[in-house]
Amino acid sequence: MSDELDQLTDAEPIKDPGLPAHQHRPTDVDPAQELRAERQITGMFTVASLLLIGFCVAYIMIDKDQTFLGWSAMNFTLGATLGGALLLMGVGIIQWAKKLMGDDEMVELRHPAASTAEERAATLEDLNAGINESGFGRRPLIRRSLFLSMSFLALPTVIMLRDMGPLPYGHKNTVWKKGMRVVNDVAGTPIKPSDLQVGQLVNAEPAIMYEKDKDGEAVLHGTELLQEKSKAAVIVVRMKPEAITPSKGRENWGIDGILCYSKICTHVGCPISLWEQQTHHLLCPCHQSTFDLADNGKVVFGPAHRPLPQLPLALDSEGYLIAVSDFPEVVGPSYPELARDQKRLDDKS
Amino acid sequence: MSTVDERTNIEDTEFGKKAAGPVGWLDDRLGLAGASKRSHLLRKVFPEHWSFMLGEIALWSFVVLLLTGTFLTFWFQPSMAETTYNGSYTPLNGLEMSHAYASTLDISFDVRGGLLIRQIHHWAAALFVAAMIVHMLRVMFTGAYRKPREINWLIGISLMVLGLVEGFAGYSLPDDLLSGTGLRFVDGLLRSIPIVGSYLEYFIFGGEFPGDVIIPRLYMVHILLIPALLLALIGAHMILLVYHKHTQWGGPGRTEKNVVGYPMLPVYAAKAGGFFFVVFGFTALMGAVLQINPIWAYGPYNPSEVTAGSQPDWYMGFVEGAVRIMPNWESTFFNYTWSWNVFFPAAVLPGLFLGVGAAWPFIEQWITGDKREHHLLERPRNAPFRTAFIVAAMTAYGVLWIGGGNDIIATKFHLSLNAITWFCRIGLFVLPVVTFMITKRICIGLQRADANRILHGYETGVIERSPDGGFTERHAPLPVGSQYSLTNHDRLPVLEAPPETDHNGVAAPHSRMAKLRAKAREIYYDGSVDKPTVEDVHHAEEHLRDHDGHPVELGDEFQGVSESGVPRVH
Structure with a gap:
């Protein structure tokens, strides 16, 4: 091996001239420079101390509503004093190392990462002694049954995770049902067709989101409200009736060009809100899936696969928009059992 | 001294x-x-080069994260229970929100210095991942992952993956509109996992999205599980670094068998220790003047709202881009829905990036058949295939990143969103090939330039006019130290076709594998320029000395003018 290496070295076009001679720094040879560096570094540490005192003063003195050049004065002063002090300390220490500490390079020899043959042999011998004394090799029955119980240890580990959450059954329908009013999602007020102009889009929710029970408490609140919102949020849009090309069976799902679609993107569930009046396209701000609302919510661009589910509309006796039923299609992002759930919905209708 | x-x-x-x-x-x-x-710890020698500092940035920003993160836990409440906000930030007063969001507002407005620490924490997180990635690129470009450091490379990959998950978990905790949008994406990703997707979604979110347990669970992951793993792995990373001793650049006196540099005590203890203060100070100044994640401007999470231009933190940008530019493939078979449009870009593709990265040292070792230990770093130009491969991977990453910002680019530059998306779809496959070829040619060109400088010297800037009126530039030999540095790397191996048959004339076993390997080796070394031989140098020296009778001798003391950065002092 070493012969081989020597041969290789011989074949090198340029011989290693060895480490270059050490060059002294100005601070090594000039006492004035040395003193200057010492003062600089001491200066940095001193200013750092002052800044840290300034930090405490600012903490106590500055009112948290005060502003400075548009920043929060507190945030700026605390950050500037702390950051400045830390930087000066760091730079000072590094300057000390670079200018004043010994700068003679040292050479350390490397050793192969592997253990030597003797070390390996000795360790192997210890290992063999231990294994033989344990009888690990001679008692296969014990050994195998131990492995068996060890592998069974995985079972409780996995089964204990069962109560992390419920099983994913029966939660795919939304709170929409026959006769529920479509209400504006800011004020919760019901919507009349006359409230909407052609080209207008309104974010809406099912009326139950704003209903109160007899004690004056919201029927849906907290987590439950968020869960229902993440499925039931809709957009109501009015287009020219002649622009709309409803597919078979959807001819009477709108009122005078007013259609209602799920607001939840079928890609990964972002609420869709960017509306292009001219093209009737609705664009998802998260991943730019684009749906054509005049053409049954069909995907025209982007990573979403399924069209936006449409909610069939009707008018109640007071002339407000209501739902005819829940969505006839699954809303939200796809999931493995979607095909089955969709089939069940189709069978129902 | x-x-x-x-x-x-x-x-x-x-x-x-x-x-x-x-x-x-x-x-x-x-x-x-x-x-x-x-x-030998106190006087352990560490070699010096600016690029060895990149990993240190990652290490120190992690320490900054531990310190600032501990401070934040004193006030943060990881609860999704409802509360009515009544604090200093009046625009949100009276609004229903989770305790997580309300307590983050309190940290930002009512705890003195809370906003500063929050901003330092977020900036340090962005810096942590950035420093890890740049450090990894340094290690890749210089071949520092080669034997005996493959295990440390794998530890590094694990650290990076954990860093990404840790960052994402932290990003989700404040329960503001932006972090909720991120979680909604995770929900969609979980659902897209074939067959078990819905189960994973319900188990992780504790029921239907968003549920009321995801933030407490992520909090545990963010402040306990992953930090503990990170600490343990960083410890292992450091121990292996000390055991293997740091790699160094070759040069006069710096060989495969030694390490030349400054001792841990005092020089590196001071430089590295001082650098911690620099990193902390730098992130503190960023926290003072650069706003990051102003959660009060987004409002509490509401699944029916989103802001245009929603973006994840920068390190998730490549996944975001992959998700955006993926065609909308979804199929139904075996009565199951398979959402390739989400599963492929968000799960398979990042896995592919990391898998190839993790396997690369072993793939390269298989191709080159090089089983020796390497402690001298390889200049990127001297491994043209590797360098070009990394640049190709960076290009793919960059294209995905552009895809992740396609809406911002479209609005800022008034371009068509669809055109940008199509550019990325095609560019993801075409541009890496283009940059691979360009990089490889550049590397080979630089190798030739090196050989040229050894054999013909450097350009002195001295223009000579010959008797017949021609102008030439005088070349002078490089200082011998520079010449040695330029040639201090492995010679190219001699490529041989593997034997078709063994010595008995029977078809050789594994011959198909051997052929594949020979082919791979041929491609790997294709075009590389070997360093000059002893004869070449000898010949060139004579040539340079006797260059058709220069009228003026340059002499040993000549300090030529060099535009190429070659040291003038011989």
């Missing part, structure tokens, strides 16, 4: 005399002096 003569021995100083007792007490029980002597 101190020589042995002027040394003061610590045991003779006043401090030393006072400390001797306690230190002796400790050594009686811990044997510290012996451990230190055996590992």
